[in-house]
Amino acid sequence: MKITMAHGSGGRQTAQLIDEIFKKANSNPVLDMMEDSAVVAGDTKIAITTDSFVVTPLIFKGGDIGSLAVCGTVNDLLMRGAVPKYITSAYIIEEGADAELLTKIAASMAETAKEAGVTVVAGDTKVIEGNGGIYINTTGVGFVNENTDIKSANCKNGDVIILSGTLGEHHAAILSERMGVKNNIQSDCAPLGEMVQNMMNTGIEIHAMRDITRGGLGTVLNEFANVSNCGFEIAEEKIPVTPEVEGFCKILGLDPLHMGNEGKMIAVVAEKDAEKAVQIIRKSKYGENAAIIGTVTDGEGVTMLTRLGGRRTVTELYGEGLPRIC
Amino acid sequence: MKITMAHGSGGRQTAQLIDEIFKKANSNPVLDMMEDSAVVAGDTKIAITTDSFVVTPLIFKGGDIGSLAVCGTVNDLLMRGAVPKYITSAYIIEEGADAELLTKIAASMAETAKEAGVTVVAGDTKVIEGNGGIYINTTGVGFVNENTDIKSANCKNGDVIILSGTLGEHHAAILSERMGVKNNIQSDCAPLGEMVQNMMNTGIEIHAMRDITRGGLGTVLNEFANVSNCGFEIAEEKIPVTPEVEGFCKILGLDPLHMGNEGKMIAVVAEKDAEKAVQIIRKSKYGENAAIIGTVTDGEGVTMLTRLGGRRTVTELYGEGLPRIC
Numbered sequence: 021m022k023i024t025m026a027h028g029s030g031g032r033q034t035a036q037l038i039d040e041i042f043k044k045a046n047s048n049p050v051l052d053m054m055e056d057s058a059v060v061a062g063d064t065k066i067a068i069t070t071d072s073f074v075v076t077p078l079i080f081k082g083g084d085i086g087s088l089a090v091c092g093t094v095n096d097l098l099m100r101g102a103v104p105k106y107i108t109s110a111y112i113i114e115e116g117a118d119a120e121l122l123t124k125i126a127a128s129m130a131e132t133a134k135e136a137g138v139t140v141v142a143g144d145t146k147v148i149e150g151n152g153g154i155y156i157n158t159t160g161v162g163f164v165n166e167n168t169d170i171k172s173a174n175c176k177n178g179d180v181i182i183l184s185g186t187l188g189e190h191h192a193a194i195l196s197e198r199m200g201v202k203n204n205i206q207s208d209c210a211p212l213g214e215m216v217q218n219m220m221n222t223g224i225e226i227h228a229m230r231d232i233t234r235g236g237l238g239t240v241l242n243e244f245a246n247v248s249n250c251g252f253e254i255a256e257e258k259i260p261v262t263p264e265v266e267g268f269c270k271i272l273g274l275d276p277l278h279m280g281n282e283g284k285m286i287a288v289v290a291e292k293d294a295e296k297a298v299q300i301i302r303k304s305k306y307g308e309n310a311a312i313i314g315t316v317t318d319g320e321g322v323t324m325l326t327r328l329g330g331r332r333t334v335t336e337l338y339g340e341g342l343p344r345i346c
Numbered sequence: 347m348k349i350t351m352a353h354g355s356g357g358r359q360t361a362q363l364i365d366e367i368f369k370k371a372n373s374n375p376v377l378d379m380m381e382d383s384a385v386v387a388g389d390t391k392i393a394i395t396t397d398s399f400v401v402t403p404l405i406f407k408g409g410d411i412g413s414l415a416v417c418g419t420v421n422d423l424l425m426r427g428a429v430p431k432y433i434t435s436a437y438i439i440e441e442g443a444d445a446e447l448l449t450k451i452a453a454s455m456a457e458t459a460k461e462a463g464v465t466v467v468a469g470d471t472k473v474i475e476g477n478g479g480i481y482i483n484t485t486g487v488g489f490v491n492e493n494t495d496i497k498s499a500n501c502k503n504g505d506v507i508i509l510s511g512t513l514g515e516h517h518a519a520i521l522s523e524r525m526g527v528k529n530n531i532q533s534d535c536a537p538l539g540e541m542v543q544n545m546m547n548t549g550i551e552i553h554a555m556r557d558i559t560r561g562g563l564g565t566v567l568n569e570f571a572n573v574s575n576c577g578f579e580i581a582e583e584k585i586p587v588t589p590e591v592e593g594f595c596k597i598l599g600l601d602p603l604h605m606g607n608e609g610k611m612i613a614v615v616a617e618k619d620a621e622k623a624v625q626i627i628r629k630s631k632y633g634e635n636a637a638i639i640g641t642v643t644d645g646e647g648v649t650m651l652t653r654l655g656g657r658r659t660v661t662e663l664y665g666e667g668l669p670r671i672c
Binding site: 025097342 | 355356357384389393428438469472560606666669
């Protein structure tokens with residue numbers, strides 16, 4: 021079945037679309053009430069984040085727009101030290117979209133939400149003219165402990181920089197799909213709850229965290245350096261990149277430092293806890309390749325010690341990255 | 347200036363777009379932190395709602411997609427008895443969109459958020475291929491008093507049905523714009539906080555509330571009747587409709603009972619408080635034409651006493667309404 025404008029007109033066919041696809045994928049007492057808003061338990065301090073996903077292709081090696089829409093938003097909550105609790109799911113569907121594809125995406129979204137421990141509490145569906153595209157907005161709400169204060173501006177001289185795994189997979193996977201290149205590179209799209217919550221529960225002194233998405237590691241570290249008024253020094257040989265992504269980058273002249281991931285993060289932690297933190301991340305799902313990649317200094321900007329022993333400045337992404345990767 | 351795909355690629359031009367348009371319209375300490383998520387004060391019971399807006403045209407008499415995106419979401423929070431607190435703002439922009447138009451819409455959104463008393467705490471911007479369209483998702487979070495329990499299923503035999511004003515303006519205004527019909531019908535797009543909060547603060551026993559959007563009054567009352575297992579009886583002569591909308595409907599064969607509004611609501615209240623409630627609504631901004639239009643019975647379905655003294659069943663919207671009105 022193809023989606024038509026009638027599926028978005030608010031009448032019977034809209035109800036059918038919701039019943040047959042979205043309700044089948046996601047059913048819980050709050051959502052099933054179909055009220056104007058969900059009323060749920062709160063907490064004294066909450067985190068809120070929103071993100072729209074417009075990736076093409078809709079399904080790619082290692083994930084799809086549905087799993088991505090959950091991971092991206094859940095990870096944004098985690099990066100402030102929040103426990104992700106609720107997520108909203110709003111679809112904008114272009115006419116001509118395939119109902120089977122939509123069913124698959126909705127199921128993937130529900131499965132990822134389950135893994136990430138979030139409940140889908142509100143949804144919305146709109147249909148627009150177009151060519152079968154699907155766009156998803158997810159907004160997440162999480163609970164934050166009263167004493168938690170994790171933010172970019174908290175990085176301090178002497179802190180240790182931990183990268184949770186290999187760089188560039190999501191970007192390389194999307195680009196490979198678009199170019200029709202056959203390889204085994206899979207998106208790393210994943211919810212990072214286990215590593216973050218294990219660090220928090222063990223009392224690791226985390227100063228800042230950021231998932232590495234559009235703009236890549238270089239952009240994240242420059243933002244940290246700017247708002248914390250510190251320098252960031254990393255060592256090229258410590259940065260994990262799989263041989264396949266490295267090869268892909270060499271052929272196309274891409275720099276893994278500016279490529280987007282969807283299941284990797286940077287944690288800036290107090291020196292005393294660094295070794296413990298990296299062990300915790302390595303033991304968690306999606307963190308086996310975690311590594312200490314450098315330290316925070318009293319300088320400024322981001323500097324990388326190259327494999328050849330030189331030093332180079334790492335900039336934020338200046339040029340234009342690949343659009344529609346998330 | 348026209349928006350291009352480069353504005354959505356996560357590089358310098360994306361930052362410019364955000365700085366020059368969205369930050370100028372909306373600036374507050376939480377949003378300006380530019381963190382992965384906003385951390386804000388919460389409450390023990392919260393309401394969450396999400397809605398995407400895809401209306402065409404983007405600007406219409408009485409409002410635009412920006413004001414609509416705030417009103418729709420704020421009103422959905424209010425309908426559960428929540429005090430709206432936070433809103434997120436996620437734009438999906440088609441290439442070719444006009445930057446001046448975007449600036450106008452962002453300003454209108456900020457102004458309406460201010461009137462509605464909500465803070466924009468998180469935002470997102472994506473650019474997709476297309477023809478200059480603009481789509482906005484807003485997700486709202488509100489605080490709910492521990493003892494508040496307002497929901498569709500709470501309507502009871504003997505309750506009184508209050509309509510907050512005249513029907514059909516938003517629908518008629520959008521349709522007029524699309525058809526190029528010249529008239530003075532304006533969208534009723536408005537945040538309903540004043541009437542709802544004044545009723546709540548006065549201790550009116552509200553059982554259910556619903557804003558009247560896609561599907562119209564007929565659809566809302568049928569949903570109430572179904573989930574509450576009650577009958578709804580309304581009187582045609584009590585339902586306020588402006589002469590201009592009535593004329594417009596007669597020409598086109600439209601029924602105001604199935605037309606969408608964006609600034610009107612139904613409140614189902616205990617009989618003892620009905621007169622007081624209607625006075626409170628009438629005194630509030632956007633409520634001057636409020637009226638008691640009927641009562642809840644122990645029957646089933648929705649029945650209307652016609653002007654001619656007959657009775658007819660009011661159905662939910664069966665056919666397809668006008669798409670993309672919100």
